Amino acid sequence: MRGSADVVIIGGGIMGCAIAYFLSKRIHNVVLLERRGIASEASGANYGMVWEQTRQLGYDLATARRSLELYPELVNEVFDIDIEYEKKGGMVIFFTEFERKVAEVVLHSKQKQGIPLQLLDTNEARELEPALSEEITGAFYCPEDSQLNPMLTTIAFARAAQREGAIIYTGTEVHSIKVNNQSVRSVVTNRGEIKTEVVVNAAGSWASQIGKMVGLKIPIYPYKLQSFVTEQIPHLFSRVIQGTHIAKDSTFEEALQGFSYTRDISAEQQNLGQEPSQQGTLADNSMMYFKPTASGNIVCGTTFEFAGYDRSTSYEGLSLIAAMAKKAIPALKNIQVIRSWANFNAWTADFIPIVGETEVKGFIVESGHGTAMSHGPASCEALADFIVDGKPMPFGKQISIARFQKG
Amino acid sequence: MEGGTQLNEREDIICRCEEVSRRTIENAVEKRCDTLDSIKRSTRAGMGLCQGRTCGRLVAGILRDKKGKSLEQLTPPTFRPPFRPIRLELLAKEGSRILEGREEK
Amino acid sequence: MNLRIKNHPILGEDLRKVMVSIEVDGKAIPAYRGEPIVAALIASDIRVLRKTRRTGETRGLFCAKGVCTDCVMTVNGTPNVRTCITPVENGMKIEKQEGLGKWREEPN
Numbered sequence: 001m002r003g004s005a006d007v008v009i010i011g012g013g014i015m016g017c018a019i020a021y022f023l024s025k026r027i028h029n030v031v032l033l034e035r036r037g038i039a040s041e042a043s044g045a046n047y048g049m050v051w052e053q054t055r056q057l058g059y060d061l062a063t064a065r066r067s068l069e070l071y072p073e074l075v076n077e078v079f080d081i082d083i084e085y086e087k088k089g090g091m092v093i094f095f096t097e098f099e100r101k102v103a104e105v106v107l108h109s110k111q112k113q114g115i116p117l118q119l120l121d122t123n124e125a126r127e128l129e130p131a132l133s134e135e136i137t138g139a140f141y142c143p144e145d146s147q148l149n150p151m152l153t154t155i156a157f158a159r160a161a162q163r164e165g166a167i168i169y170t171g172t173e174v175h176s177i178k179v180n181n182q183s184v185r186s187v188v189t190n191r192g193e194i195k196t197e198v199v200v201n202a203a204g205s206w207a208s209q210i211g212k213m214v215g216l217k218i219p220i221y222p223y224k225l226q227s228f229v230t231e232q233i234p235h236l237f238s239r240v241i242q243g244t245h246i247a248k249d250s251t252f253e254e255a256l257q258g259f260s261y262t263r264d265i266s267a268e269q270q271n272l273g274q275e276p277s278q279q280g281t282l283a284d285n286s287m288m289y290f291k292p293t294a295s296g297n298i299v300c301g302t303t304f305e306f307a308g309y310d311r312s313t314s315y316e317g318l319s320l321i322a323a324m325a326k327k328a329i330p331a332l333k334n335i336q337v338i339r340s341w342a343n344f345n346a347w348t349a350d351f352i353p354i355v356g357e358t359e360v361k362g363f364i365v366e367s368g369h370g371t372a373m374s375h376g377p378a379s380c381e382a383l384a385d386f387i388v389d390g391k392p393m394p395f396g397k398q399i400s401i402a403r404f405q406k407g
Numbered sequence: 408m409e410g411g412t413q414l415n416e417r418e419d420i421i422c423r424c425e426e427v428s429r430r431t432i433e434n435a436v437e438k439r440c441d442t443l444d445s446i447k448r449s450t451r452a453g454m455g456l457c458q459g460r461t462c463g464r465l466v467a468g469i470l471r472d473k474k475g476k477s478l479e480q481l482t483p484p485t486f487r488p489p490f491r492p493i494r495l496e497l498l499a500k501e502g503s504r505i506l507e508g509r510e511e512k
Numbered sequence: 513m514n515l516r517i518k519n520h521p522i523l524g525e526d527l528r529k530v531m532v533s534i535e536v537d538g539k540a541i542p543a544y545r546g547e548p549i550v551a552a553l554i555a556s557d558i559r560v561l562r563k564t565r566r567t568g569e570t571r572g573l574f575c576a577k578g579v580c581t582d583c584v585m586t587v588n589g590t591p592n593v594r595t596c597i598t599p600v601e602n603g604m605k606i607e608k609q610e611g612l613g614k615w616r617e618e619p620n
Contacts, residue, residue: 036442036444037440037442037444037445037448038445038448039448040444040445040448044448151448155448155449159438168439170439170441170442170445171441171442230495231456231492231592232456232565232612233591233612233615234612234613234614234615248509248510283505283506283509295451295454296612297454313487313488315488315501316501316502316505318488318498318502319498319499319500319501319502319505320502320505320506321502322495322496322498322499322502323499323501323502323503323505323506324502324506325495325499326495326496326499326503327503327506331615332495333494333495333496333499334494334495334496334590334615335494335495336492336493336494336495336592337489337492337493337494337495337498338456338458338489338492339458339487339489340487340488340489341485341487420569423571423574423580423582424581425566426564426565426566426567426569455581456581456584456592457579457580457581460579460580461574461575461579461580491578492592
């Protein structure tokens with residue numbers, strides 16, 4: 001194992017592998033440490049959405065847009081495996097008149113942000129995707145939204161990083177980080193110590209545990225998602241289809257926020273990123289996601305739980321997902337479910353990641369992305385420029401860890 | 408004893424469901440996949456209809472041959488429901504009851 | 513060659529009498545009521561059950577215990593049915609499955 005490195009990246013998901021690639025193009029001696037395998041956590045478990053319509057104004061939307069520019073370039077010029085990248089457009093479906101009324105208001109504000117969003121009625125939506133239930137009251141459709149295979153995309157970035165000279169150690173767990181005079185000195189792993197002055201914390205749902213190693217509180221918490229996958233079927237639908245998370249008794253304002261995918265957290269931010277707790281039943285915390293994969297399997301999700309690091313699936317959760325699938329795409333009812341899983345997404349109170357430097361010199365965070373596939377290329381491109389040239393990251397204040405700190 | 412078939416040719420299929428050859432799996436191992444899980448993610452071996460029930464021990468054997476890992480040293484794959492394929496409508500029964508109950512409120 | 517065991521050294525004589533008729537790729541073949549689909553097929557010398565999706569290789573009975581999924585065929589319009597553990601029913605329509613097969617019960 002290497003004795004020293006210019007940069008040590010902790011985490012072999014999409015963020016870690018992407019930053020390894022962008023850094024290795026500019027500097028030598030980049031090391032990535034992953035305690036399991038590449039893409040063995042969220043990057044190997046989620047739906048691979050690179051969407052524009054569900055992004056918040058600021059870092060979220062700008063980064064997604066830049067990633068949408070970068071992916072075709074990466075596919076054509078860099079990646080040596082097929083990541084199943086497709087621009088098919090994305091749909092958000094709804095089943096009530098209330099949601100449709102809220103959608104009309106959201107449509108205008110999204111269009112003002114320059115998002116090419118369309119509001120379709122039932123017939124228009126079913127013309128695009130005939131497999132959709134007749135019971136939908138309408139759908140949002142954004143033709144820019146794209147989808148990919150997240151596992152293969154992460155592996156593609158890892159392979160590209162290795163070609164540029166990065167060294168990747170899997171099965172390698174970080175035990176501690178040595179800090180001297182508030183500066184990073186080395187990383188201690190189960191396979192030895194690596195001297196370095198720059199550490200990138202790309203540990204996603206475990207970013208807070210890495211933060212503790214340097215005495216930092218990083219308010220990123222694990223958010224458990226359950227999903228299952230079906231047997232391979234001939235083409236039924238092309239696009240990723242998502243549902244809404246609007247509570248039945250919510251006010252128009254609450255629904256507006258839910259539909260805009262923003263969160264007003266001034267009250268919580270005052271709590272400086274406290275650990276969240278589960279509110280309501282599992283059914284209250286469920287939302288539809290349907291991803292048709294290139295291989296013909298359909299990935300269906302999901303339920304949300306704050307359950308610490310418990311990885312179990314539950315019959316209730318899987319049954320809810322199956323019920324949502326049957327409701328949205330009736331033809332799925334006879335299909336066999338062959339595998340389920342649970343994984344963590346990295347959650348922050350405002351749904352915006354933590355990116356950039358911290359008060360520990362050399363300790364940089366790039367974690368907390370709930371939509372990491374949308375952020376990965378662009379955020380890591382910018383972060384590499386920051387690490388190598390000191391070029392400030394766009395929307396630096398919005399994504400800074402300082403927003404969760406006193407003073 | 409005469410006869411029998413040797414499963415040691417590079418083009419022989421190891422994962423029957425996804426039609427993954429021995430060559431593909433060995434290449435993945437050479438590219439630093441050293442767990443059953445990482446081989447599955449890179450090659451799809453174990454992702455098919457039988458979910459690795461047939462190829463699992465074969466892939467473990469390739470890891471043993473190429474990496475000197477004994478079966479005891481290999482991290483086992485995560486066991487997840489369903490135990491056997493289940494029709495979505497059957498799995499949905501309880502969930503549908505819950506969702507309909509909420510709509511009535 | 514009829515592979516049916518008429519007199520087993522332990523189980524004794526095959527006393528089953530009730531037959532049903534099933535259709536395989538449009539051709540009617542006999543089957544004992546309740547036996548696994550593939551048993552009836554093999555008794556009628558049908559060994560090739562499907563063709564794989566990527567290479568078009570032929571597949572037949574392999575593990576014979578419902579685990580390997582090599583034996584799957586399209587049954588009454590539903591693909592991926594394991595014929596080694598699914599009992600026959602009178603009038604069942606069975607088709608050799610090509611790749612992922614086609615779903616008849618719901619529109620595609």
